[in-house]
Amino acid sequence: MSLREWIVKSGIVLRGAKYTTKRHEYLNTIIDDDHPWQIYMKGAQVAMSTTMLIKTLYVAEHLGKKAVYYFQNDGQVSDFSNDRCQTMLDETPYLASRVRSTNNVGLKQIGPGALYLRGLFTLSQVKSIDCDMVITDETDECKDTLIDYAVDRMMHSDLQWFASLSQPSFPGYGIDKQFKQTDQRYWNLICPSCGKYNCLELDFPENFLPIPDNKKRTFPDGATYYRGCKYCQSRLEMSQGEWVALRPERQDKRGYHLSQLYTQIKPPNIPNTATRIMKEWEDYKVGHNKIARFTVSILGFPYGGGNARVDEKLLDFIEGDHGFSYRETGAYMGVDQGDQLHISIGIISGGFFKWVYFEETDDWNKLDELMIRFGVSYAVVDAMPNKWPAKQFCSRFPKQASIQYFQGKELKKGTELLSGTLEIPTVSVDRTSSLDSMIDRMEQGIVMFPNREECRGGNLTALERARYHCKQLIAKEEMTNSGVMRRVFIGGQGIENHFAMAMNSSLIAAYELGYGSAAPMVVPIFRKFGTA
Numbered sequence: 001m002s003l004r005e006w007i008v009k010s011g012i013v014l015r016g017a018k019y020t021t022k023r024h025e026y027l028n029t030i031i032d033d034d035h036p037w038q039i040y041m042k043g044a045q046v047a048m049s050t051t052m053l054i055k056t057l058y059v060a061e062h063l064g065k066k067a068v069y070y071f072q073n074d075g076q077v078s079d080f081s082n083d084r085c086q087t088m089l090d091e092t093p094y095l096a097s098r099v100r101s102t103n104n105v106g107l108k109q110i111g112p113g114a115l116y117l118r119g120l121f122t123l124s125q126v127k128s129i130d131c132d133m134v135i136t137d138e139t140d141e142c143k144d145t146l147i148d149y150a151v152d153r154m155m156h157s158d159l160q161w162f163a164s165l166s167q168p169s170f171p172g173y174g175i176d177k178q179f180k181q182t183d184q185r186y187w188n189l190i191c192p193s194c195g196k197y198n199c200l201e202l203d204f205p206e207n208f209l210p211i212p213d214n215k216k217r218t219f220p221d222g223a224t225y226y227r228g229c230k231y232c233q234s235r236l237e238m239s240q241g242e243w244v245a246l247r248p249e250r251q252d253k254r255g256y257h258l259s260q261l262y263t264q265i266k267p268p269n270i271p272n273t274a275t276r277i278m279k280e281w282e283d284y285k286v287g288h289n290k291i292a293r294f295t296v297s298i299l300g301f302p303y304g305g306g307n308a309r310v311d312e313k314l315l316d317f318i319e320g321d322h323g324f325s326y327r328e329t330g331a332y333m334g335v336d337q338g339d340q341l342h343i344s345i346g347i348i349s350g351g352f353f354k355w356v357y358f359e360e361t362d363d364w365n366k367l368d369e370l371m372i373r374f375g376v377s378y379a380v381v382d383a384m385p386n387k388w389p390a391k392q393f394c395s396r397f398p399k400q401a402s403i404q405y406f407q408g409k410e411l412k413k414g415t416e417l418l419s420g421t422l423e424i425p426t427v428s429v430d431r432t433s434s435l436d437s438m439i440d441r442m443e444q445g446i447v448m449f450p451n452r453e454e455c456r457g458g459n460l461t462a463l464e465r466a467r468y469h470c471k472q473l474i475a476k477e478e479m480t481n482s483g484v485m486r487r488v489f490i491g492g493q494g495i496e497n498h499f500a501m502a503m504n505s506s507l508i509a510a511y512e513l514g515y516g517s518a519a520p521m522v523v524p525i526f527r528k529f530g531t532a
């Protein structure tokens, strides 16, 4: 008897009603899937824990096997055991009749088999149970090595079913890592009009279409968006879908990605789901925490605290109405070096930091010309890899320029000698946190890009490059030797983020070393915003 047949035969009751996949049609394939290795990367509230609970009861009651359902701690075990599992057993007469004498929080003996509910946090707990099926719930909260041990406890079983489900946390970690090794299935909606496939989460927000004025009355009052076909704009039916694997050649591991985007459960106080989701999406500009929650809970994708926080939308948001300028007083300059020098120059005006000039060159002398032309108050120049010309440059503008290192946790100022005699100012910053604070300033709208409409020719090209480089500020997570997750912006070969690095240096020049800093810094004629 298949799981589906068993569900019907047992008359499973969920929250007082007969269990059904109506309004959760994406679960049908999942219920019919008996692949031994299943990974579920999911948003919040997609009914997966309940589905897996039913499967473990089937394994115990019908197959006569032992299943272990693991959570990250005992509190979760007792909540799930009492509120979800025991309620289902009590409400479903057939199951109630099959529960044997042992029925406590951690162990349900049902028919010839058993369901264990356990916390996955010590090795001794994991080693104590041999079993036929292992489920880990909220996998990202569980230790990798313990999961491996739990899976090993199925060694002697002829079933050996494993399922892991979790909201993602960091990219490349936990459930995301597990999912990436699978065939990676996504729920695709089939357009009732043109028949084409639409994947809401991979293409988000392309399927969330504004309701045209002439159609408004066919939607609920207050609705502004609907979920439509990206090819022909017809309304999509959330129940009319099919799971499509991104990597169908992978047969050994099965993966499902579940998001809230195709939910059919509508809270009573909103006009429709698409409007609610787009409102939350618009709100993301308010900051970091919101987009993290949106990405993880609604889209079901990992979020490393800003893996690619800079996107077109944010760049448009910080687009000012100014163009490039050629002469300023009291500007701030940042320079990134490598094969080329990438230069960014900005001014502080009306409480905003406005970038007014970008240039790419291989000529160090160009920096001197720009210092004069823009009356630069302070410049910060990347120290590596060519330290000598960087120091040379700083020596020509004493008290107006520092070389910059990425090291240490706190911003630190110091000096270094050039030719054994001349003191060159240095500044050291933590790369991740200084880039994060630049992006924070973007999200707060206190830094501005030039307007593309105001730029022509080479300037426009440089500006477009700068925008592109900002989008290359992609963070990833690394496990340190001490086992702590740490976030870093990826760099090195092939990563073109040079203008973004230069922009970051110009902000360090302005906010950390120049503007508002107590030290006297410039020849008065250049000073526009320094302290008196």
Ligand SMILES: [Zn+2]
Residues within 6 Å of the ligand: 191, 192, 193, 194, 195, 196, 229, 230, 231, 232, 233, 234
């Ligand atoms: Zn269509």
